[in-house]
Amino acid sequence: MNRRIAGVAFAFASLGALVAAAPSPSRATPFAVEAFKWPPWLSVEWPVNPYDRANRDALLLVHAAMREGVPTTHDMSGTAEGIVSGQRRSVALHLDATSEPGVFALRRQWPANGDWVLRITLAGSTTALVSLDRTGGIASVDIPMQVGSGSAFPRSVGAHDIDSALAVLASRP
Numbered sequence: 001m002n003r004r005i006a007g008v009a010f011a012f013a014s015l016g017a018l019v020a021a022a023p024s025p026s027r028a029t030p031f032a033v034e035a036f037k038w039p040p041w042l043s044v045e046w047p048v049n050p051y052d053r054a055n056r057d058a059l060l061l062v063h064a065a066m067r068e069g070v071p072t073t074h075d076m077s078g079t080a081e082g083i084v085s086g087q088r089r090s091v092a093l094h095l096d097a098t099s100e101p102g103v104f105a106l107r108r109q110w111p112a113n114g115d116w117v118l119r120i121t122l123a124g125s126t127t128a129l130v131s132l133d134r135t136g137g138i139a140s141v142d143i144p145m146q147v148g149s150g151s152a153f154p155r156s157v158g159a160h161d162i163d164s165a166l167a168v169l170a171s172r173p
Helices: 002-021 025-036 159-171
Strands: 041-045 060-065 076-084 087-092 095-097 103-106 115-122 126-132 138-142 145-148 151-154
Touching: 041 115, 041 126, 041 138, 060 115, 076 159, 115 159, 126 159
Parallel strands: none
Antiparallel strands: 041 060, 060 103, 076 087, 076 115, 095 103, 115 126, 126 138, 145 151
């Protein structure tokens, strides 16, 4: 019986030693949160499948992902920023939910003439700049990034980013 009690006592002592050697929750939690934390992310799909009736008239599809939950249309915002006949124009965009969770369809809501950059933002933090070519197709997609703490994260997009993208589009032949 003494051995059994001693064995049990030893097991508790060993467990106590393991608990004492493990990092405290206050030290472990920030590391664990940092290790698994990632910003909202989006990507652009183009061309859209012409055989999918639900999205047939969409210019592009936006795939959105967030660490907490599935994005909805309330998490998405956008504007079409353009230069038409030398005048700067801005058109608010509406993205439509699709049958696939976290995927949104964008249909043309801006004039066909002029130079256009689409600004699509997820959760107010990750923004894609989509430049359109002269035919209305996708010329480029960029998600401006910044490096912090050794990792790259999406950065906020300012008016100078839009102006630069429009200047590049306006200078093409």
